[in-house]
Amino acid sequence: MEPTTSGTIAGTEDRPRRGGRTVTAAEKAQAREVSLRRIGRLFTPYRSRLAVVVAMIVASSIVGMASPFLLRAVIDTALPERDVALLVALAAGMVGVAALTSAFGVVQTWISTRIGQEVMHRLRTDVFGHLQRQSIAFFTRTRTGEVQSRITNDIGGMQSVVTSTATSIAANLTTAVATIVAMAALSWQLLLVSLVVMPPAILLTRRVARVRRAITAAQQRELADLNVTVEEGLSISGVQLTKTMGSGPAVVARFTRSSERLIDLELRSQLAGRWRMASMSVIFAAVPAIIYVGAGLPLGDAMTIGTLIAFTTLQAGLFRPITGLLDVGVSIVSSLALFARIFEYLDLPVDVDDPADPVDVDPARARGHVRFSDVTFAYPGSETAAVAGVSLDVPAGSTLALVGETGSGKSTLAGLVARLQDPSGGRITIDGVDLRDMRLADLTAIVGTVSQETYLLHTTVRENLRHAKPDATDAEIEAAARAAQVHDLIASLPEGYDTVVGSRGHRFSGGEKQRLAIARTLLRDPRVLVLDEATSALDTETERAVQQAFDTLARGRTTITIAHRLSTVRDADRIAVLDHGRVVESGTHDELLARDGRYAALAAA
Known part of the structure; x- marks a missing residue:
């Protein structure tokens, strides 16, 4: 992991956490920045397949941009002139665009999911294999539940990011650019009005990302504690101990407190994104109203009804890719806590290892x-x-x-x-x-x-x-x-x-x-x-x-x-x-x- 000047995760300074467990120096280290370049190297072996996915996404986005123009032709030409042949051709074109983009979507989803699962597999096996090479000293000072949590919960939590991040960025970015180009072709003046929503949306997203990252790190530590309780309390030796010592109720109470803390963390994680989505929804909903008002002003004198409807359709469609890009940013930033925990294990030195130049022994x-x-x-x-x-x-x-x-x-x-x-x-x-x-x-x-x-x-x-x-x-x-x-x-x-x-x-x-x-x-x-x-x-x-x-x-x-x-x-x-x-x-x-x-x-x- 690369060094950083950041100190501790929000809310995890040198004080006991709820439940009485003190945040250790190792846990604070998990808040360090993780190089995005290092994460990107995980996908290096799959560059050719990713290129195919990106090409399909670009093609799908370009094809999809034909729909608003087909709609404008229907409203401004085919319907007023009652041209049935043109209307049928335009409708067939709309169906064809939908079918083609759907086919592209199925194939690129299959390829991207396959790539993501292979990266997950590689991470799991690399961590497991690296831990197998650790000396006995590592396992004597590390809780078994903590190790299990890193391999299952942390890597599992990265699944959506690893599986869909690259394709989501490509798809949403391509769609957003194509939509903006199409909107500019229809009316560059209205495009400027639409883009006024971007600065507040970006500021809100950055704030949510910081909050979600701190919460994600806390969630993973709590899951590790839960794993430790399960491993210690439900193993044969653990059950025998609790039964003979009468400590079963205390163990159940410990598990319950840990589970309750997870409820609180999950609520905070979800709500951190909901108020951002609510604010953006209001902002994006206000833009069409402004456009409709503008259509009644001199600005709209040269604008046809078809152009207005096509533009507002594109503007509504712009909300999805922009929101998708911002959501990806939130997911990446919050997932850095997970990558930090995984890379921390991958970076552990091997105390007892094969020599660089071994002596041949039969x-x-x-x-x-x-x-x-x-x-x-x-x-x-x-x-x-x-x-x-x-x-x-x-x-x-x-x-x-x-x-x-x-x-x-x-x-x-x-x-x-x-x-x-x-x-x-x-x-x-x-x-x-x-x-x-x-x-x-x-x-x-x-x-x-x-x-x-x-x-x-x-x-x-x-x-x-x-x-x-x-x-x-x-x-x-x-x-x-x-x-x-x-x-x-x-x-x-x-x-x-x-x-x-x-x-x-x-x-x-x-x-x-x-x-x-x-x-x-x-x-x-x-x-x-x-x-x-x-x-x-x-x-x-x-x-x-x-x-x-x-x-x-x-x-x-x-x-x-x-x-x-x-x-x-x-x-x-x-x-x-x-x-x-x-x-x-x-x-x-x-x-x-x-x-x-x-x-x-x-x-x-």
């Missing part, structure tokens, strides 16, 4: 030798590093266990291996290649992660597993499920692997969901396994069975395991004990116990 040949070299990482806004100066060497095919108290940095290290974030200092390599020098697709093929928070899609068990490997066969899916000790459970379901898991997998227990997540990861056959509390929700018996499967599958792979239960990591080749982001001890289970240090204390606890 995931199938990766050995999985992981090395942490003086790795340091601090979360944005935090003054304390989550991990600091960590150096660890995990040879290919070996097992590293990370243990420590909550908040010691274990999960942060796991996220760095999967490149959910990049270290702020030091480097992490696999087979000697810095993760930041690899293509993300290659890295995800090498590193597989099972976290303590399992997310299942609202689809079948089979498709949930296939999400990790879209081309996986049914046999491969079943083999992965057997390895994760979850095949028997799936087979016992009413529809087996075709059973729908339900929203976020809530029809399964925590242990069952984690075993499904383990199977999903194993289906990809990664060379490096990162198990972040992967068995934390399993009972002792199931955990033992899954651990045996992991022991089998870990042969030949590099495995980094994070666990609170030390029984699951005692056989690891190396155990690193973390405390406040630093490695304080390292060795095998027996070695660490013999030192009687931090690990021994954890084992005793």
Whole structure:
């Protein structure tokens, strides 16, 4: 977005809005001017089709201007002279003009709507794809409902502008110019009288546009709040929370207040345009009266009745294209708030992205030798590093266990291996290649992660597993499920692997969901396994069975395991004990116990 000297949207200064929510700096930034040139670039790929539309509009407008002259000939010639043949020809000409302009209108509407929908599609997919590339940090600080609102409400609100603006400008401008030329040909004196309405109409329109833009920005923020309330209040987890905490009435009241504010904003938006339309209607209605009075003065001595009627018909027709042009101006200005919100997301920098000059890596040949070299990482806004100066060497095919108290940095290290974030200092390599020098697709093929928070899609068990490997066969899916000790459970379901898991997998227990997540990861056959509390929700018996499967599958792979239960990591080749982001001890289970240090204390606890 281009910088501007404008401050805040009207009515959104540094004070709480109704409902108690403070307008943030990011929301104020949405009031910035958006370059019309940048909006115009959205239509660049469709220039040839737009040119065809404009040509059809110009042709339609020129053809349509024949009607007043045909009407004048009917009144001044055909009727007084009772020339039936001429009258039939003129009437046929009127019908032909109407038919031709209608045909032009249908075709140009189809083309322009198609162009508009393709631009909308491109915006939606560009925003969605760009957000997919954002780091985890973006999603931890952004409300899910806000993201959904940008993609649905904001882009949806631009539909009429994107779909019809270009053709509306061309159609109304062409019609207005052709009408003015025809009026000048009939009587240039009366034309000057007609155009006296333009200055007040333009001033009224500019005022309405400014008001509507501020209201549009406020509406979109309120819609985002509404989306957040729906997402938080009607998700499975949200409903469970409100039912167990008895907060349902408060959530309903919050939704009601937000919906009421939308009513007020919509009323203000509509009324902002209605009084302008009412004022212009009065002004345009006064012009024919002035013309009729003028016809009785010397000005009208040389004017025929046919000319007068044809002129007033054109003058009445001029109201529509001029009003249309002014309405387009209002729509464009008010829609700038929507474009600002969309471009704000499109302009977000990508923190974790493919390198400009990636190192070619063949995931199938990766050995999985992981090395942490003086790795340091601090979360944005935090003054304390989550991990600091960590150096660890995990040879290919070996097992590293990370243990420590909550908040010691274990999960942060796991996220760095999967490149959910990049270290702020030091480097992490696999087979000697810095993760930041690899293509993300290659890295995800090498590193597989099972976290303590399992997310299942609202689809079948089979498709949930296939999400990790879209081309996986049914046999491969079943083999992965057997390895994760979850095949028997799936087979016992009413529809087996075709059973729908339900929203976020809530029809399964925590242990069952984690075993499904383990199977999903194993289906990809990664060379490096990162198990972040992967068995934390399993009972002792199931955990033992899954651990045996992991022991089998870990042969030949590099495995980094994070666990609170030390029984699951005692056989690891190396155990690193973390405390406040630093490695304080390292060795095998027996070695660490013999030192009687931090690990021994954890084992005793």
